[in-house]
Amino acid sequence: MILQPTEATYFCFMESLLAAGDLAPRRFSIEDQQLQRAPIISIVDDDESMRCALKRLVASLGLKACTFASAEQFLQSPRLDDTACLITDLQMPGLNGIELQQSLLAQGRDIPIIFVTAFPEEWMRARAVEAGAFGFLGKPFDSSTLVGLIEKAVGSERKA
Secondary structure, eight states, rough: OOOOOOHHHHHHHHHHHHHHHOOOOOOOOOOHHHHSSSSSEEEEEEEEHHHHHHHHHHTTTOOOOESSHHHHHHHHHHHTTTTTEEEEEEOOSSHHHHHHHHHHHHHTOOEEEEESSSSSHHHHHHHHHTOOSSSSESOOOOOHHHHHHHOOOOOOOOOO
């Protein structure tokens, strides 16, 4: 299930309150402790509502999600070294998804990448897949397809 933008905005707002310390801290449950050890799925998309919706979907799988508004932000983050799977938009200001993939490959980083795009052009899909993309989905996409790709990527990453 992909959340509607209003729901995604609400969840992002609530997460920002937690991050800012505006809500009282709570005790960590067993689920919270398991989430701390869960594989990290990094999400790169310039659309905030999409980032939030994908983050909620990933969290619903019991995985940890980190979001980034640009490829450059992800490349400069500490998550670069511990990302088990990367979900990225194809068309973004600055570096696009293909350029992000090329940059990671040039650095010797073999992170499973799932592309999501509103512009699923065949030549871009072919280029991404040829370079090793784990998946390529046109928006809107079926969330169960994305979940299957994430689970497959995380499973292959754990075996490596």
